[in-house]
Amino acid sequence: MFIVLRILAAMLLAAASSVSFGASWPDRPITLIVPFTPATGIDLIARQLSASLPKRLGQSVVVENIPGASGNIGTEKVARAKPDGYTFLVTVSTLVMNRSLYKLPYDPVQAFEPVGQTSWGTLVLVTGPKNPVHDVAGLVAAAKAQPGKLTYGSPGVGTPHHLAMALLDGLTGIKMLHVPYKGTAGAVQDMLGGRLDYMFLPIHVALPQIKAGKLKAVAVGSPKRAAQLPDIPTLGEAGLKGANVDMWYGVLAPKGTPKPIIASLNKAVNEVLAAPSTAVAFESQGMVPAPSTPEQFGELIAKDDKRWAEVIKKAGITAN
Incomplete structure (x- = not known):
């Protein structure tokens, strides 16, 4: 009986500490880690948040860029950070793609607490203006007539642009x-010069x-x-059911970050996203x-983790 009472007391103390922690948060500056270089889409998101969150949270928000290894270096730093509500990750869907491409020292799903999605980034499939193909059906017919002959480019192995085409290949x-x-x-440049046949590109590019x-x-x-x-x-309208290749962006916290802090930051981030100036940026x-x-974002991450793992395995893609 004494042991049971001690366990209950410990649980109540932990719960009280969590509520107190969440209620007093934040009492010092917050860091948003971007695992890629400045001037990228992810960096723009982080800087939009760093400019708008302080008036909602009452503390400054600093952006720290830690690029390298396809985002894995900065991501690992957040995975290992103290879950005290002062270090967060602003990332993109490559978070889960990388699991099947690299041997990671962290679990991209289990090592984090989802805070919330911030945005979608649309990819568009393009070709040269002289290509007689003008739709997905024509592309599929041309590719089947010349197996392995048509080319497509990407910014690198395992990038969303690459995996989007791998998904298209697998479905067709x-x-x-x-x-x-x-x-x-x-x-x-090679697309414009006619040296590549196809490519998925971010729509703003x-x-x-x-x-x-x-x-x-x-x-x-x-x-x-x-x-x-x-x-x-859309690819779906072209008959490729479930072929959504858009990139998602969002905010994550180290595993164990108190739920009240997650809830507070989620509310503040959603307020920033609702501002007209954010849509323009x-x-x-x-x-x-x-x-x-946070729950919706967590479901999206888990779903994409499984989906892209299947695409990568089926296509035999490796990072080397």
Whole structure:
């Protein structure tokens, strides 16, 4: 009986500490870690939050960029950080893609507490303006007529651009030749020069070239048609059920961060996402605000973890 009472007392103390901790949070600056270089879409999200959260939380919010190893270095730092509500990760869907590509010293699902999704980033499938193919059906027919001959580019092995095409290949039974680059710029230049047949690009990167007639949009990877390209069908409309290849962005905390803190930050982040200025800033990077609950974001992460693992395994993709 004495042991039971001690256990109950410990549980009550822990619960009281958690409530107190959450109620007093934050009492010092908060750090948002971005596991990629500055001037990326993820960095823009973090800086939008760092500019808008202080007036809602009463403390300054600092952005720290820790790039390297496809985002794994900065991500690991957050996974190992003290779960005290002062270190958070702003990341993208490569978080779960990397599990099947690298031997990670952390679990991308179990090592974090979801705070909330921030946005979606749309990918658009493009080709050259002289290519007679103008839809997914035409692409599939051309690829089946020339197995392994048609090419597609990406910023690197295992990037969302690469895996989006791997998913397309798997769903249609075609096989195209992947040409990986070290970044987006070189791949785009070869697309414009006609040295690549196809590529998935973020919509804000592709749109100026599409409007200039230098690239042609074939399909968008979002569940719904993109506002910027209302006449371009989705992959789903082209008959590829479930082929949503959009990238999600969101905020995560180290595992064990108190629930009251998660709830408080989620509320503040969703308020930032609801502001018109956020929509304008995100649009410049081809993103759309997507507020969520921590639970909804957690479900999305778990679903994508399984989905991309299957795509990577089926395509035989490795990071080496």
